[in-house]
Amino acid sequence: MxxxxxxxxxxxxxxxxxxxxxxxxxxxxxxxxxxxxxxxxxxxxxxxxxxxxxxxxxxxxxxxxxxxxxxxxxxxxxxxxxxxxxxxxxxxxxxxxxxxxxxxxxxxxxxxxxxxxxxxxxxxxxxxxxxxxxQKVIAKIIMPAAKPELDWSELTPREHEILKLIAQGSSNRAIAELLFITEKTVKNHITSILNRLNLQSRTQAAIYYLENANGTYS
The missing domain is CATH 3.40.50.2300 (Response regulator)
Known part of the structure; x- marks a missing residue:
């Protein structure tokens, strides 16, 4: 195949x-x-x-x-x-x-x-x-529970790095290989990111990052 x-x-x-x-x-x-x-x-x-x-x-x-x-x-x-x-x-x-x-x-x-x-x-x-x-419908439907502004200080440098990769569409496996860590560690970081930012899924995290970064990967 x-x-x-x-x-x-x-x-x-x-x-x-x-x-x-x-x-x-x-x-x-x-x-x-x-x-x-x-x-x-x-x-x-x-x-x-x-x-x-x-x-x-x-x-x-x-x-x-x-x-x-x-x-x-x-x-x-x-x-x-x-x-x-x-x-x-x-x-x-x-x-x-x-x-x-x-x-x-x-x-x-x-x-x-x-x-x-x-x-x-x-x-x-x-x-x-x-x-x-x-995008407007997405923001209206799934983002109300999120914090109004993304405070980068609430994330560790590694969490910020992983959030950026999520926004770029990277899978857990790809993130693990790129950062030389295990997929379990990636999952733990994602859980921490969602908890810190009051989000419920990696999809929310990606959208929220892009909106607050003005569509750029800073």
């Missing part, structure tokens, strides 16, 4: 949707569907076993919903990027998904070419949202 091929796990409780997505993605040689799950619990198991690059995640499913599954996958398989694909454009679900660690949020009526672009983008570490869910 081509090393550049993006390995995808499909998660949706409707078999017809999973089949349609598989046929759609198989047309593009840069994608490979490695598995399908019909509920969040199964999705977490398969993500741990298959280590996919991207998880296409529905929200409303039996046994375990997509929000809880996203949170579990982001915690247990940190290199996997979760891209929510749902019929629901409710702001509360968007906020919950991003807080759980989702790297993107699209509706199921998204055109195939945009879906392909979104998968490529989140795999590279970028956030991708569907039309109408831009």
């Amino acid at each position: 081509d090393a550049a091929m993006i390995r995808i796990l499909l998660v949706d409780d409707q078999r017809l949707i999973r089949c349609a997505l598989t046929m759609l993605l198989d047309v593009d040689s840069s994608f490979h569907v490695v598995g399908e799950a019909e509920n969040g619990e199964d999705a977490v198991r398969q993500a741990e076993a298959m280590q996919p690059d991207v998880v296409l995640m529905d929200i409303h499913m039996p046994i375990m919903d997509g929000i809880e599954a996203t949170r579990a996958i982001c915690d247990r398989v940190p290199d996997a990027k979760v891209l929510v694909l749902t019929v629901d454009d409710d702001d509360r679900d968007l906020a919950k998904a991003l807080k759980a660690g989702a790297a993107g949020y699209l509706l199921k009526n998204t055109p195939p070419d945009e879906l392909a672009i979104a998968i490529q983008a989140v795999r590279k570490g970028y956030m991708h949202l569907g039309p109408g869910l831009g």
Whole structure:
């Protein structure tokens, strides 16, 4: 298999949707569907076993919903990027998904070419949202609980360094290799960063850093 091929796990409780997505993605040689799950619990198991690059995640499913599954996958398989694909454009679900660690949020009526672009983008570490869910909406929905201004003095030099790398889209593994520390140490630093800045996810941390650094890595 081509090393550049993006390995995808499909998660949706409707078999017809999973089949349609598989046929759609198989047309593009840069994608490979490695598995399908019909509920969040199964999705977490398969993500741990298959280590996919991207998880296409529905929200409303039996046994375990997509929000809880996203949170579990982001915690247990940190290199996997979760891209929510749902019929629901409710702001509360968007906020919950991003807080759980989702790297993107699209509706199921998204055109195939945009879906392909979104998968490529989140795999590279970028956030991708569907039309109408831009930066202003993100700030309005997920940032109210954060402190109004980021006080760099509350972070240690190493935490500041890790926060910058998170904002650049680096995975825990990449950060560990770059800084010559273990992934467990990276996770501990991220937990400390979130606690110090009153944030709930690495997605919030990345957005907050970019907003307060005016889009530059200082």
